[in-house]
Amino acid sequence: MTHRRLRPLVGALLILSSPTSLVAAEPDSANELDPRTAASNEPAKPLVAMIQSPDLQAVRDAITTAGGTITHNLPIISGVGVRLTREQLDRVVAGVPNVERVIDDLDWEPEPEIRIEGDCTLRSGIQLDWQGAAAEWTLYNKGAKPLVVNTIKIEWPASLGALQAVIAADRSLPMITVEGESGQRWTDPAKPLRLGRDESVAVSFSFAAAPTDAHLTQNELSLTAATSDVCETELIPSYPEPDKDSYFAAVSGAALLHANGVTGKGINVAVLDSGLWEEPDEITQNTQGQPRVIARYDAIRDIEGAPVDDDSGHGTHMVSVLARSSVTNRPSAPQPSYRGIAPDAGVVPVKAIGETGQAGFLDLVRGIQWVVENRERFSIRVLNLSFASRPRWPYWADPVNQALMRAWQAGIFITAAAGNEGPEPMTIGSPGNLPYLLTVGAITDSWTETERNDDYIPDFSSRGPTPLGHIKPEIVALGGHIAGIVPPNSMLARQFPEYLLDTGEFVMTGTSQASALVAGLAALVLQLEPGLSNDELKCMFTSTAEPAIEVDGRYAYSPFMQGEGLISVQRAITLGKRQCSNGALDLEKDLMGIDHFVGPALFENDQPPSLPGQNLIISDRDSEKGMSDTRRWGVEAHLQRLTEKPSEKPVNWYKIYLDERKRLKSLVP
Numbered sequence: 001m002t003h004r005r006l007r008p009l010v011g012a013l014l015i016l017s018s019p020t021s022l023v024a025a026e027p028d029s030a031n032e033l034d035p036r037t038a039a040s041n042e043p044a045k046p047l048v049a050m051i052q053s054p055d056l057q058a059v060r061d062a063i064t065t066a067g068g069t070i071t072h073n074l075p076i077i078s079g080v081g082v083r084l085t086r087e088q089l090d091r092v093v094a095g096v097p098n099v100e101r102v103i104d105d106l107d108w109e110p111e112p113e114i115r116i117e118g119d120c121t122l123r124s125g126i127q128l129d130w131q132g133a134a135a136e137w138t139l140y141n142k143g144a145k146p147l148v149v150n151t152i153k154i155e156w157p158a159s160l161g162a163l164q165a166v167i168a169a170d171r172s173l174p175m176i177t178v179e180g181e182s183g184q185r186w187t188d189p190a191k192p193l194r195l196g197r198d199e200s201v202a203v204s205f206s207f208a209a210a211p212t213d214a215h216l217t218q219n220e221l222s223l224t225a226a227t228s229d230v231c232e233t234e235l236i237p238s239y240p241e242p243d244k245d246s247y248f249a250a251v252s253g254a255a256l257l258h259a260n261g262v263t264g265k266g267i268n269v270a271v272l273d274s275g276l277w278e279e280p281d282e283i284t285q286n287t288q289g290q291p292r293v294i295a296r297y298d299a300i301r302d303i304e305g306a307p308v309d310d311d312s313g314h315g316t317h318m319v320s321v322l323a324r325s326s327v328t329n330r331p332s333a334p335q336p337s338y339r340g341i342a343p344d345a346g347v348v349p350v351k352a353i354g355e356t357g358q359a360g361f362l363d364l365v366r367g368i369q370w371v372v373e374n375r376e377r378f379s380i381r382v383l384n385l386s387f388a389s390r391p392r393w394p395y396w397a398d399p400v401n402q403a404l405m406r407a408w409q410a411g412i413f414i415t416a417a418a419g420n421e422g423p424e425p426m427t428i429g430s431p432g433n434l435p436y437l438l439t440v441g442a443i444t445d446s447w448t449e450t451e452r453n454d455d456y457i458p459d460f461s462s463r464g465p466t467p468l469g470h471i472k473p474e475i476v477a478l479g480g481h482i483a484g485i486v487p488p489n490s491m492l493a494r495q496f497p498e499y500l501l502d503t504g505e506f507v508m509t510g511t512s513q514a515s516a517l518v519a520g521l522a523a524l525v526l527q528l529e530p531g532l533s534n535d536e537l538k539c540m541f542t543s544t545a546e547p548a549i550e551v552d553g554r555y556a557y558s559p560f561m562q563g564e565g566l567i568s569v570q571r572a573i574t575l576g577k578r579q580c581s582n583g584a585l586d587l588e589k590d591l592m593g594i595d596h597f598v599g600p601a602l603f604e605n606d607q608p609p610s611l612p613g614q615n616l617i618i619s620d621r622d623s624e625k626g627m628s629d630t631r632r633w634g635v636e637a638h639l640q641r642l643t644e645k646p647s648e649k650p651v652n653w654y655k656i657y658l659d660e661r662k663r664l665k666s667l668v669p
Helices: 054-065 085-093 214-220 246-250 254-259 314-324 361-373 399-409 491-496 511-528 534-542 571-573 588-591 635-641 655-665
Strands: 004-006 047-052 069-072 079-084 101-103 122-124 129-131 134-141 146-156 163-168 184-187 191-195 202-207 222-227 232-234 266-272 347-350 380-385 412-419 436-442 475-479 481-485 505-510 596-598
Touching: 004 436, 047 069, 047 085, 054 069, 054 079, 054 085, 054 534, 079 101, 101 254, 122 222, 122 232, 122 596, 134 191, 134 481, 146 163, 146 202, 184 588, 191 222, 191 571, 232 655, 254 511, 254 571, 254 635, 266 314, 266 361, 266 511, 314 347, 314 481, 361 399, 361 596, 380 511, 412 511, 412 534, 436 511, 436 534, 481 511, 481 534, 491 505, 511 534, 511 571, 534 571, 571 655, 635 655
Parallel strands: 266 347, 266 380, 380 412, 412 436, 436 475
Antiparallel strands: 004 596, 047 079, 047 101, 069 079, 122 134, 129 134, 134 202, 146 184, 146 191, 146 222, 163 202, 222 232, 481 505
16 A cells, blocks of 8 residues: 655644634723623533643643633643633633644534434344244334335245234234235235334234244245335344354354464453443453453543443444353354454453444543553553544544554554445545554455355445545455344343344444454454564554455455455464555654655546556456355455466466465475
8 A cells, every 4th residue: 555745734733613713802892792792691602622732731721710621631632622612712722822723613412312314214123033833023113204014025935834824013914925926915005004203013924834943944034014105124134043153253263263262362452432331241251251341441521440331332232242252152163162253352441432322522532542541551452443433634633543643653453443434435434544543344244154255345334545545444344234232221222122133132233343353353363473563463464355356357346445355364364464565654753743644546537536557457347245156255266266277467366376375385384
């Protein structure tokens, strides 16, 4: 990856919500109010602001003198968070000659609830509830307006025998066979199923015979429900034995390492998120039953050591992906293996995100600062960031990124979610736009553990480049339908009951899960090589990722979608390079403001962002969603399907393959 230098503009960077916000007010005439303002006796509404200056003590003194309140001391970015009025802020800035930056629009209100947006708000339960020969399927209205469901279609395997009855809302739904269609359908515009706001309805299907395996039968069933305006939802597939395994550890390769004693032991991972539910033993204890929550910090309240209750559920889900220690008891899985990626890693939950998933960036900076300040005290080696927001500033001017550059400099390896704003280009969120850390996009495995030809990048996974042309994400990892733990009274469990399994687990999809998974893989590699630097570990992952390749020898996805490809922890351990070219990137100069850097992406006229020569090496066809006859992940899989020696153009995959084989042979004594 090539980066170009960008020398900073001379002068301070001043960011304000209003271009006139720092203009001093005219003094009032003696004993006389301006008639334009005399009508209101209400006190001025306080602002939430951040001030950066090399002389923080002078800023603090000026804030105290002006009557403002310091809310956040942030020396990691030479800043303070403050609550004060506009007039007080003007006085502070006027009284301190070397203020470098003011951001004055940081007040925010959390959303009262999460609503699914769009015209189609019909959702269905992720799992069928079987009672003997009857399966119950729950439909949900997730929007604010009523829904009218007037069509249900079903196809079922012959092993269940005849469909006996379909019942919903205490009435029978007469099913008919439609010529040209398989299965049966119910359609009744005159007497539809009505779902009001937040309402659900259970539809029961009774068959002549009970299934021998409910989970396998779910994969053989086809269920679709539709509204009068053709808004549809359908039953999704299931893993064969979700009650015995979370599957993502096996799909990612972590389970094979577990079976060989590599479990993340001795590596502590901080998770900057919404907190942690510390009731389940598989969250709070390692595989030996020993406590493994190393420390706790609430960056919202600035309290260390007290429980960081997870009102959202998101943070607990990330920790369960990263480090859940319950065993996998599916016989066909590697033994022993566990449901989390690094089940013996230490966990440090840092709470900076509220119940609805929103966060003030002052709290985020304070959380990162605490991690950096306590890195040695709690042996924190990895930091996971499973959140993203639309970038407001160049990467080096973002206060969160400024703190993260200090964390990377301090030796903390950082994984970040790319974001869930795809499929359009330039949708990478912050802090994933920071070029130094490892940004992770998502793939889905289509609920098939061993079949790789149906693995694909879903639309939600955010695409690069960043606004400054950096290639992001650097890698992709499994992020589809990840089962984990959330508190039963959390916001996620309350507002999204359709994603709960009968085991009590909660299924989530997103780059958040992909990032947490990679943070766990980082802990596994660091257990084997604790002396790796951040750049070395990042290089190991990126240099061995397996790209998706089309049959014509070109990349199936742009680097803006897949980065270097799908992460492979086994390849990283055996073939990973320690030194990768970072072009002109220089963290020290970035932090000092001497140089900043832009990436290799080209922005020309009204064309989508591109890379030099990309038309020669990137396929111009859209890669299939689901099973593909032409897409393969990895060089070896690509070459295996070719019937003759591959061409050396546009990419000489054969030479790459031979070089890797030579390196592998050199590892054998």
